[in-house]
Amino acid sequence: SQTIHQWPATLVQPVGSPLSLECTVEGTSNPNLYWYRQAAGRGLQLLFYSVGIGQISSEVPQNLSASRPQDRQFILSSKKLLLSDSGFYLCAWSVIGVFTGELFFGEGSRLTVL
Amino acid sequence: TQLLEQSPQFLSIQEGENLTVYCNSSSVFSSLQWYRQEPGEGPVLLVTVVTGGEVKKLKRLTFQFGDARKDSSLHITAAQPGDTGLYLCAGAGGSNYKLTFGKGTLLTVNP
Numbered sequence: 001s002q003t004i005h006q007w008p009a010t011l012v013q014p015v016g017s018p019l020s021l022e023c024t025v026e027g028t029s030n031p032n033l034y035w036y037r038q039a040a041g042r043g044l045q046l047l048f049y050s051v052g053i054g055q056i057s058s059e060v061p062q063n064l065s066a067s068r069p070q071d072r073q074f075i076l077s078s079k080k081l082l083l084s085d086s087g088f089y090l091c092a093w094s095v096i097g098v099f100t101g102e103l104f105f106g107e108g109s110r111l112t113v114l
Numbered sequence: 115t116q117l118l119e120q121s122p123q124f125l126s127i128q129e130g131e132n133l134t135v136y137c138n139s140s141s142v143f144s145s146l147q148w149y150r151q152e153p154g155e156g157p158v159l160l161v162t163v164v165t166g167g168e169v170k171k172l173k174r175l176t177f178q179f180g181d182a183r184k185d186s187s188l189h190i191t192a193a194q195p196g197d198t199g200l201y202l203c204a205g206a207g208g209s210n211y212k213l214t215f216g217k218g219t220l221l222t223v224n225p
Contacts, residue, residue, distance in 0.1 A: 043217040044204075044213075103147075
């Protein structure tokens with residue numbers, strides 16, 4: 001069966017510090033991968049998605065970047081965090097091919113920037 | 115830009131009551147999903163509806179996709195405390211790989 005893991009689960013960082021959140025998927029090949037941010041426990045905002053190694057699409061201009069160094073690994077980064085980067089970050093995957101809207105989410109990473 | 119409006123935003127009911135959550139848009143979606151999220155965890159996919167007018171049942175949960183594929187509803191019968199959580203609807207069909215999420219309905223079922 002497929003599983004998705006992301007870490008760390010909780011992170012408290014000072015303004016201006018770097019960020020690295022990692023996500024890995026097991027049990028499937030060539031997944032589409034996504035990073036979402038959820039503010040105040042409500043709606044989800046798509047940040048990045050990837051349909052293959054090294055292929056990153058950005059949805060919203062921001063202080064963050066994403067990379068996909070391996071087929072089932074997706075990394076969210078920042079060189080200098082802002083207060084507004086605080087939030088709940090979710091990694092997700094979907095099957096390759098026609099997009100059905102069915103996403104499978106990781107456990108989430110809670111980032112607090114102080 | 116596609117938007118999905120969910121209502122109500124908050125719902126607090128007693129165990130055993132029935133409830134309906136609505137998800138509305140002016141846009142047509144090729145499919146619509148419902149997710150349930152518990153605090154501190156990622157959303158979990160409950161159901162996908164694809165055909166206009168489609169009705170799917172998952173135990174005490176009934177999902178309906180509008181005939182015009184612009185809206186959907188989630189009905190829970192005899193709610194239980196374990197149903198407590200954030201219910202999110204999401205629609206696919208605009209840009210590839212992009213889901214449009216509603217802001218969610220936060221349901222609390224009191225014992």
